[in-house]
Amino acid sequence: MSIDTLDERRTADAARRAAAAQARVCAEADAAALDGLISVRPRQAGPRPQPVWDDAEVLVHEPVGERYRRLVLASSTIAHTAQAGQFVMLTVPPSGGDRILLPRPMAIHRRRAAIAGTPERPGTPGTIELIYGIVGRGTRALAAVAVGATLQVTGPLGRGFEFAAGAASALLIGRGVGICGVMGAAEDAAALGIRTTMVLSGQRPEQLLGRADCAELGVRVLEATDRDGSSALTTLAARLRDHFDASTPERTPPDVVMVCGAGVLARLAAELGAFWGVPVQASLEAHMACGLGYCHGCAAPVRTDASVEGPLVCADGPVFDARIPIV
């Protein structure tokens, strides 16, 4: 082994250990941030849509930004019934000899209704849009799926975001692929005429999702990245307090805060909610197998007595109330 190669390998090894340390620190920070923070939301006002499974044609599958991939799937039933913040379970087909056993939960980033055909122009089915990053075996295999293929998808699933009657303004906060978790709320806000500001947070500006969606939906965007330090929690909190201060164009705090993407952001949102006196809804991620509630794989981080099972992210969430615990 040449000295150069050895140095390169030592550098790679050190990078790997740094990544492991970073992963551990983030996981521990998120767990600590969520401790005592979340609770199951009160019973939903309307009915929750009945999940279906569908063999959905892949209409679009392309890179988005430098880190993610976009999937647009034709599934009228799911597109027409899904509520903001709900998710689907996506079954990953075999790829290159690798078989993926469990379906992957994915937030429904966008819902688009079917367009009826005319004599001049054929109609289009309802679609759902999903965005994912390649983070492991499952998403690597998913990236190999061709346009025109069909993917099995089960949904819509879970308890989503809900606006209270009379809500006039909203603050949405998303980080990384978690931006997709709150984009459905931006769609509802646009339809309901709710004035919306969304924080798009991520590591680098080139990676931020949702700019085009926010432009289409008339959402005011605040970008926050690790690159320039604007995503740091205290910096972001101060900026948001200023943004909704009486002296700004917003003039008044939002009526609700909705957040997805990191435990520490859920806690930041809850602190802002406490400061402004407004409710906060936080969407969580979890490893899950069924997405429907029967496998009990996705226990939410809620402390309970040993004889009582806590809520499940898939069935009781993924959207929960987030409140700073009273000490």
Place this chain on the structure above:
Amino acid sequence: MVAVRSDTDQPDARAAFFAAAPVGTAAGAPAVDLSVRIGNLTLHTPVMPASGCFGPELGALIPVGELGATVTKTVFGSARGGNPVHRLTEIPAGMVNSVGIPSRGPAGYLDELHPRYAALTVPTIISVGGHRVSEYAPVVAALGEHGAAYELNVSCPNLDRDGTDIGSDPAAIRAVVAAVRLVTDRPIIVKLPVLVASIADCALAAEEAGADGVCVANSIPAMPLAALTRRPILGNVIGGLSGPAIKPIVLRLVWLASRAVQIPVIACGGVESVEDALDYFSVGASAVQVGTASFARPFAAVEVARGLRERCLIAGLGSIRELLELEAAL
């Protein structure tokens, strides 16, 4: 988004799957008999879900009536909350779970879950667990006539014997089955664990104590580590491995158990397709359970049941036994 139905709406694939007439119901089709008897219970097809991998939530997603039975998540005598996060992960060709079987006890099951199972029109096999030999019979007694059969999950640490699995100790199996036999006339199925000195001895102990069938097997204790941090992924550190990775292991156990007992052996381990089911039938199984495969494909068990009927029809034969005899004669 404002949801507007339009004339371009296509029915989802689920609707088409429900609508498909099961093969063999067409006029003039030869009669195929897939039924299997377990004690005094007859199942119209030898396919059912594995415990913990099914819930009444699936009633709207698949035609449950095409399954031979449903099998519930294990009911314990007292309420338990389950294990800490993470509760499951995936490895190549397998899943490892440490859900810890949350249970609300027999009363909670009867109040909240059983009515939803009962509405599904096929027999409900209730899985029952315990951590002492003495804990099983009271649960079965409390559930009474509600179970069409009882599956005793003996892959539980025995607190009377330093935590060794009840199901790895033929004497403990005998004691559990004998006690349950006293409180129910319904069929008793004993679900045996993988890690036993002799699966034949365990199956025989169940049969001699009055069981009507054995289910072979359960998930296998395993310990997955995170790739980057090299720390345990599961909150409980140890979980149970299931899925296609364990099928050859369970095939051996089913083969050995089938040679040891006269009662039906129900195979459970990595069944995803009709071929997997036929593999198990060829080594002596009388029925199969479908577990992990259902998570990615909720209709997997129904497809296996439809596939068995279809394979018999294509061959012009009336039963799985005849189909296997034909293959064996090749």
